Amino acid sequence: MTPPRGSLERRKARAAWWFLAPALILLAVFFVIPVGAGLLLSLTDFDVYAIGSPKTARFVGLSNYAHLLQDPTFWQAARNTMTFVIIGGPLSLSVSLAAALLLNSKAIRLRGLFRTIYFAPVVTTLVSVAIVWRYLYHPKYGLLNYLLGLVNVGPIDWLGDPHYAMPAIIFLAVWKNFGYNMLIFVAGLQVIPQDLYEAAALDGAGPLKRFRHVTLPGLAPTFLFVSVTTMIGFFQVFAEPYVMTQGGPLGATRTLVLYMYEEGFRWWRMGVSSAVAVLLLMITLVGTLLQMRAAKRSEA
Amino acid sequence: MSARPYRGRRNTAKATSMILLHVVLIIGAMATLVPLGWMVAASFMTAGEANSLPPRLIPSHPTWDNYVTMFTRLDLLKHFLNSAIVTVAATLLSVLVNSLAGYAFAKLPFPGRERIFKGMAAALVVPAQVGMLPLFLLLRQMGLVNTYAGVIVPYMASIFGIFMIRQYALSIPDDLLDAARVEGAGEWAVFRLVALPVIKPILVTLAAFTFLSAWNDFMWPLIILADSGMYTLPVALANLVGEHVQDTELMMAGSVVTILPALGVFLVFQRAYVQGIMSGGVKG
Structure with a gap:
């Protein structure tokens, strides 16, 4: 009675396409095609007039890119974004790892409660907490300056001083995000075999040595995953500067995505804006490849 | 010792x-x-x-x-409902679309499966912003700017969601599916009656993830919603803080109202949510 093997395979394959169709069509229409169109759009002078009549848009080759590479605002946005990624990313990962190590030690009481508390900022709404932190950073009434004043520091004009605005935004991002990678590190720590620690202890390795020679190598795959995903996410920073500083003061917190948003949706220079997005994609790709290569090299 | x-x-x-x-x-x-x-x-x-x-x-x-001012004079309830409608619709659609696709990737071999799968993994690196401008123009053509549907569109199919379901669906025993086939069940019945009950926990996880990301999202609704009456809570809040920056207490009430549902959903579904993150990271 069972149908021959080949026909069952065919039946499964046919069903697979039906099951996949909704997802693949949606991804194609609303993601793949727009991304491809984004690449093309970046080669045109699509602007506010072209929205009404797309025919007025012309192919301009790479001139949007040439324009951007000579535009100091673009370079400032690129620098700000790199600062956010290069300082904020590792800082966030360090806090995540530290929190994971704390939670992982055996005799902790109320482990679940601490884990929930540390994770809570992750699920909060970014816009809301950015507004909260805007007040916490208030130069006169903010809680942060009050606490710093108790130890005779400041007052610092966190969001008004170009030197402090980006650090302030990084600090918020670390507070908001560290819980996510903390959980991934906790999971990574749990799969490191306990024997390895015991063997290292028998060999006379202290806690620091065990951390360096057992914990860190054991976490290597986790590290690659969290550093790549964190980097990709951090490259796209937008809501924090939009809500807290509007990119100011003096452009000190204008990031690439904020710049892209302003060009595209405030001034409707969609060609230039797409070029910013494509450059962001290329930077992200380079960053990802560099990290994967670094991970491979440290493995060898 | x-x-x-x-x-x-x-x-x-x-x-x-x-x-x-x-x-x-x-x-x-x-x-x-x-x-x-x-x-x-x-x-x-x-x-x-x-x-x-x-x-x-x-x-x-x-x-x-x-809170009274927020809900009366500033009409926060309207934005709350906008957020709720968009988020619930996005969550239901995402669970439906992605569970079908994830199950197919895990349990229904078809020619080209590996290649499509690898292509989707590579696409995870592409920032959504690259497609945002053309997507906006496309939805404008379709008349979906300033509509709930326009906000929901990007959340429906998610590569991340498909991967999450696939990973879990791999653990469904093939014998279980084949037994149903031998008894004459069609592929749809096999999915609905046999696979779905097994992968239920991961559907809860995916629902929690989608709910939180749709509820909290800012950039896309900011772009696609033109009329302030349509704003979701985060967009409305970012807009309000412009004119009410001096009214600290009022803005904090708005922030609490925005954060509370997200925090509540997380606390209720914490176990599913946390497990989703922890398994994704290690296997990822």
């Missing part, structure tokens, strides 16, 4: 380090909670009280006034 005379000292050292560990944990927990605690406290303060020196952590005369 250790030599006896050292035992007492070692125990005190151990106890000290345990206390130290908990002190550090508590300091960390306070640092994490203070911004949220202050938000809640300030939302119950009378006008101007949040801007006093030294800063107050507890309202002297707790009041609901800020």
Whole structure:
């Protein structure tokens, strides 16, 4: 009675396409095609007039890119974004790892409660907490300056001083995000075999040595995953500067995505804006490849 | 096992380090909670009280006034409903679309499966912003700018969601599916009656993920919604803070209303949510 093997395979394959169709069509229409169109759009002078009549848009080759590479605002946005990624990313990962190590030690009481508390900022709404932190950073009434004043520091004009605005935004991002990678590190720590620690202890390795020679190598795959995903996410920073500083003061917190948003949706220079997005994609790709290569090299 | 005379000292050292560990944990927990605690406290303060020196952590005369103003004069309920409609619709559609696709990737072999799968993994690196401008123009052509559907569109199919379901569906025993086939069940019945009950836990996880990301999202609704009456909570809030930046207490009430549903959903579905993150990271 069972149908021959080949026909069952065919039946499964046919069903697979039906099951996949909704997802693949949606991804194609609303993601793949727009991304491809984004690449093309970046080669045109699509602007506010072209929205009404797309025919007025012309192919301009790479001139949007040439324009951007000579535009100091673009370079400032690129620098700000790199600062956010290069300082904020590792800082966030360090806090995540530290929190994971704390939670992982055996005799902790109320482990679940601490884990929930540390994770809570992750699920909060970014816009809301950015507004909260805007007040916490208030130069006169903010809680942060009050606490710093108790130890005779400041007052610092966190969001008004170009030197402090980006650090302030990084600090918020670390507070908001560290819980996510903390959980991934906790999971990574749990799969490191306990024997390895015991063997290292028998060999006379202290806690620091065990951390360096057992914990860190054991976490290597986790590290690659969290550093790549964190980097990709951090490259796209937008809501924090939009809500807290509007990119100011003096452009000190204008990031690439904020710049892209302003060009595209405030001034409707969609060609230039797409070029910013494509450059962001290329930077992200380079960053990802560099990290994967670094991970491979440290493995060898 | 250790030599006896050292035992007492070692125990005190151990106890000290345990206390130290908990002190550090508590300091960390306070640092994490203070911004949220202050938000809640300030939302119950009378006008101007949040801007006093030294800063107050507890309202002297707790009041609901800020919430009342938010829901009456500033029409927060409308934005709350906008958010709720968009989020619930996005969650249901995402679970439906992605569970079908994830199951197919895990359990229904077809030619080209590996290649499509690898292509999707590579696409995870592409920032969504690259497609945002053309997507906006496309939805404009389709008449979906300034509609709920326009907001929902990007959340429906998610590569991340498909991967999550696939990973879990791999564990469904093939024998179970084949047994149903032998009894004459079609592929749809096999999925609905056999596979779906098995992958239910991961559907809850995916639903929680989608709910939170749709509820909290800012950039896309900001772009696609033109009319302030359609704004979701985060967009409305970002808009309000422009004109009401002096009204700290009022803005904090708005922030609480925005954060509370997200936090609530997380606390209820915490187990599913946390497991989703932890399994994704290790296998990823």
